[in-house]
Amino acid sequence: MDGQDVTGLMQQIGARARAAAAELAFAEPEAKRQALLAAADAVLVRQEEILAANAEDLAFGTAKGLSPAMMDRLKLDAGRIGGVVEGLRAVAAQKDPVGEVIAEWDRPSGLHIRRVRTPLGVVGVIYESRPNVTADAGALCLKSGNAVILRGGSESFHTSTAIHACLQDGLRSAGLPEDAIQLVPTRDRAAVAEMLRMVEFIDVIVPRGGKGLVGLVQAEARVPVFAHLEGICHVYADGDADLEKARRVVLNAKTRRTGICGAAECLLIDRAFLAKHGPVLIEDLLKAGVEVRAEGELAQVPGTVPAQPDDFGREFLDMIIAATVVDGVDGAIAHIRRYGSSHTESILTENDATAGRFFQRLDSAILMRNASTQFADGGEFGMGAEIGIATGKMHARGPVGAEQLTSFKYLVEGDGTIRP
Amino acid sequence: MDGQDVTGLMQQIGARARAAAAELAFAEPEAKRQALLAAADAVLVRQEEILAANAEDLAFGTAKGLSPAMMDRLKLDAGRIGGVVEGLRAVAAQKDPVGEVIAEWDRPSGLHIRRVRTPLGVVGVIYESRPNVTADAGALCLKSGNAVILRGGSESFHTSTAIHACLQDGLRSAGLPEDAIQLVPTRDRAAVAEMLRMVEFIDVIVPRGGKGLVGLVQAEARVPVFAHLEGICHVYADGDADLEKARRVVLNAKTRRTGICGAAECLLIDRAFLAKHGPVLIEDLLKAGVEVRAEGELAQVPGTVPAQPDDFGREFLDMIIAATVVDGVDGAIAHIRRYGSSHTESILTENDATAGRFFQRLDSAILMRNASTQFADGGEFGMGAEIGIATGKMHARGPVGAEQLTSFKYLVEGDGTIRP
Numbered sequence A, B: 001m002d003g004q005d006v007t008g009l010m011q012q013i014g015a016r017a018r019a020a021a022a023e024l025a026f027a028e029p030e031a032k033r034q035a036l037l038a039a040a041d042a043v044l045v046r047q048e049e050i051l052a053a054n055a056e057d058l059a060f061g062t063a064k065g066l067s068p069a070m071m072d073r074l075k076l077d078a079g080r081i082g083g084v085v086e087g088l089r090a091v092a093a094q095k096d097p098v099g100e101v102i103a104e105w106d107r108p109s110g111l112h113i114r115r116v117r118t119p120l121g122v123v124g125v126i127y128e129s130r131p132n133v134t135a136d137a138g139a140l141c142l143k144s145g146n147a148v149i150l151r152g153g154s155e156s157f158h159t160s161t162a163i164h165a166c167l168q169d170g171l172r173s174a175g176l177p178e179d180a181i182q183l184v185p186t187r188d189r190a191a192v193a194e195m196l197r198m199v200e201f202i203d204v205i206v207p208r209g210g211k212g213l214v215g216l217v218q219a220e221a222r223v224p225v226f227a228h229l230e231g232i233c234h235v236y237a238d239g240d241a242d243l244e245k246a247r248r249v250v251l252n253a254k255t256r257r258t259g260i261c262g263a264a265e266c267l268l269i270d271r272a273f274l275a276k277h278g279p280v281l282i283e284d285l286l287k288a289g290v291e292v293r294a295e296g297e298l299a300q301v302p303g304t305v306p307a308q309p310d311d312f313g314r315e316f317l318d319m320i321i322a323a324t325v326v327d328g329v330d331g332a333i334a335h336i337r338r339y340g341s342s343h344t345e346s347i348l349t350e351n352d353a354t355a356g357r358f359f360q361r362l363d364s365a366i367l368m369r370n371a372s373t374q375f376a377d378g379g380e381f382g383m384g385a386e387i388g389i390a391t392g393k394m395h396a397r398g399p400v401g402a403e404q405l406t407s408f409k410y411l412v413e414g415d416g417t418i419r420p
Helices: A003-024 A029-045 A047-064 A068-074 A078-093 A132-143 A154-173 A190-197 A211-220 A243-255 A271-277 A280-287 A296-300 A328-339 A352-361 B003-024 B029-045 B047-064 B068-074 B078-093 B132-143 B154-173 B190-197 B211-220 B243-255 B271-277 B280-287 B296-300 B328-339 B352-361
Strands: A101-106 A112-119 A122-127 A147-151 A181-183 A204-208 A233-237 A264-270 A291-294 A320-326 A344-348 A366-371 A388-390 A398-400 A406-417 B101-106 B112-119 B122-127 B147-151 B181-183 B204-208 B233-237 B264-270 B291-294 B320-326 B344-348 B366-371 B388-390 B398-400 B406-417
Touching (some): A003 A122, A003 A147, A003 A190, A029 A078, A029 A154, A047 A078, A078 A132, A122 A190, A132 A147, A132 A181, A132 A204, A147 A190, A154 A181, A190 A211, A204 A211, A204 A388, A243 A264, A243 A344, A243 A366, A243 B406, A264 A271, A264 A280, A271 A320, A280 A291, A291 A296, A320 A328, A328 A344, A328 A352, A344 A352, A352 A366, A406 B243, B003 B122, B003 B147, B003 B190, B029 B047, B029 B078, B029 B154, B047 B068, B047 B078, B047 B154, B068 B154, B078 B132, B122 B132, B132 B181, B132 B204, B154 B181, B190 B211, B204 B211, B204 B388, B233 B243, B233 B328, B243 B280, B243 B366, B264 B271, B264 B280, B264 B328, B271 B320, B280 B291, B280 B320, B291 B296, B296 B320, B328 B352, B344 B352
Parallel strands (some): A122 A147, A122 A204, A147 A181, A233 A264, A264 A320, A291 A320, A344 A366, A406 B366, B122 B204, B233 B264, B233 B344, B264 B320, B291 B320, B344 B366
Antiparallel strands (some): A112 A406, A388 A398
C-alpha cells in the first residue's frame, strides 16, 4: 500500500470513528455492558480461531528472529485467553462513567449548575507486540463512550485481527456502531504517522510500548498524548524507617517483576539509616541476585559494582539497581528531582513529618509511603483496568482508566433566568 | 531587540518561572492570600502612577489610530481600578485549591490512596489590550500555585507594567518569589512565538483576545492551549417553551452585552413554536434595535434582512442575529452540530424529555435550559474569576478558574505493603 492510499484509508477510518463517537456519547450504559459481555463470550467461542491466528504470528516472529522476550509477549495460550475474557468482563462490570454528575451547585441568580462527565471523543491507541491490548484498550474506550482506532504491532497483526473480530461481534449484538472499535487493517508504518497528525479525527493518542515508540509519538504527535516515557522509580530508605518494612518493600519493589514500569530502578539510603542498620538493604538485594551499581560508601559493600554516572536516571527493566547515600529526605528529594521521570517514588519512614515533606515537595504522578512501587497499576488502584500510565500533568495522570478517558460539560438550568 | 536577544530573554524568563513554580507548589495558602491582599493595597496606593502609565498608553493608542472600542478597552479610570482591586481581593478570598483531596479510598491490599490537587506548573498568558488581565490572570495563577508569564498587548504596555509592579509588591511582602508573576519586558512580537514553543518551561498557554490572536496561538503552539476560538452561541425556542420566559431570555441573550463570547449569535425557532406564537421573538429583537438576518419563513417578517449562508456559524459580536426555523429539538441539534463552536447553547422549553435530549446529544462546554447564554462566565458560575473560557475537551472546559489551573498526584500509604 503506498503513502497516498494510507492517507486516504486513515482519513476514512477517522471520519467513521468521529461519526461513531457522536452516537456512542449517548449510548445506554446497558448496551455498552452487553457489548463487552458478548465480546467476552465471542473470545471464548472463537478461541481456536484466535490461537490459529496467533500461531501464524508466532511463525512470522520466529522467521523474523524476534527475541524470546518479544515472542513471550506475543504468545497466547488458553490461560492468557482466559485473562482476556476476564478483562472484558471486569470492564463490563465497572461503573459507567458517562453522565456521572461530578459536581452540582446553585447560584444566587437562580441557576442550578451540574458538571457532567462526557466522553473525550476518539482515542487512538498505538501499541507493540502484546495482542491483549486490543481487548483491554477497546473495552476501556467503549466503556467511557469513546470511539477508538487501534493500531497494533505488525508482529501481532493476525492475533489482533482475530480479537478485534470478537469485539465487533459484541458491538453488533448490542446494536452499537461497529466503527466504535476499529483496527487499522494494514501493517504499513505510514499509518502511525497519519494518526499522530489527525487532529480533526483523534482527540488523544495513547502509545503502549517501549521507550522507542513512546519517544517517537511524544516528539511527532500533533494530537495530545497520554503516556510515560520511562518509569525511573525511586525508593528512599529514611533514617526513621522501620527496618523490617524497609527490607520487605525494597526487595519487592525491585524483584517482584523487573520488566514493568513500576519496578524500582534506584535505591536512596539516608546516611542515618546506614549508620543505624548498615548496608542490609544492599545485602538483601545481592542475595536475591540483583546487580547493585553502588556509589560512594555503598560501593565498599562486597559484591556491588561501581555505579557509572549514567546509572542514575536509567530504566534498567532488569535485575539491576542503582544505589547511593543521601543526606536525609531533602537529599532524596533533590536526587529524585534531578533524575526521576515523574512516575512513582516511595519513602520508607515512620516519621509523619518526613513523609509529609516527601509528599509535598515532589510532584511525581504517584508518591508512596511504606509501600512497593510495584503497586503503580490501574488494577491495584481499583480502576479495574488501565489503558496506560501517564506522567504528563495535563488531563490524565497516573493509571489511566475509563474515568480519565472522559471530559465534562456543564448543564445549567434556569427558569427564564436572565443576567442583569 | 533582535531575534537572538528575545530567544535568550525568554529562555531566562522560562527558567526563572520553572524555579519559582517548584517553590510555589508548596507555598502556604496564607502566604498566597496575603500576597494578593497586599497587591490589592498596592494598586490603591499606586493608583496615580497606574493612571499616568495608562495616559501614556492612551496617547500612544491615539497616535496609532486605535478604534474607539479598543481605546475603551485600554482605558482605566478610578472605577476600573476599583474593579481590579476587588478582583484581587475576591481571588484572595477564594478557597485554595492546592492540596485539596479530590478523592480517597482504601484497597484490599491495605493501601490508602488519596488523589490530591497540585499546580500545573507554569502558565503563559498572551493577551491584547485590556490591562486588567494582568491582575486577573496573575492572581488566579498565584492562587492555584502556578508561576505565570504574562505577555500583554503592546498597546497596554505601560499600564500592564505598572499593575505588574503592584503584584510584585504583594509577592515580596508575603515572602514569595517575585518570579512567580513575570511580565515579558519587551513589545517585540518575537516573544509570543518563543512562548508558543517553550514546552520545557511552559505547561499551558492561555490566549485572551480576538479570533486573530487565538487562531494564531492554536495553530502555532507546541504547548497545550486553553482557549475558545469563537462563541457562536445558539438559543433554541422549542414548541413547549413558555412564551414569557422565551421572550425574556432571547432578548437578554442577544442584547445585554453584544461584545462578549456568551452573547447569542443565532436564534433557532421550532416550527411548532412559530405556529403557536407567531414571530414574536423576531419582533422583540427588531424592536430592541437588533438586525435580524432571517431565513425561510422568518424572512417574511417585516423589518428582517435576508440571511446569507455565511451568517450561520458566524460570531457577530454586534446587534445582529441570524435566525431560522427548525423542526423540533432534533433539527436544532443538527443545526448546532453543524454551525456551533462548542461554547454555549440554550434551550427554551418546559418539556423535561426535550431538554434532556438537548443536554445529552449536544456536547458544547455549556448547555443551558431556560437561561440566558450571557451567564457563560466564571464569575456567574461562582468560580470567583476566570482566566478564560475553554472549548477543547482536554483538561479544562468552560470557564477556567483557579481549580482548573491544577493537576493532581496520587499519595499512597501502606505499612510495609508489598505486591504479591
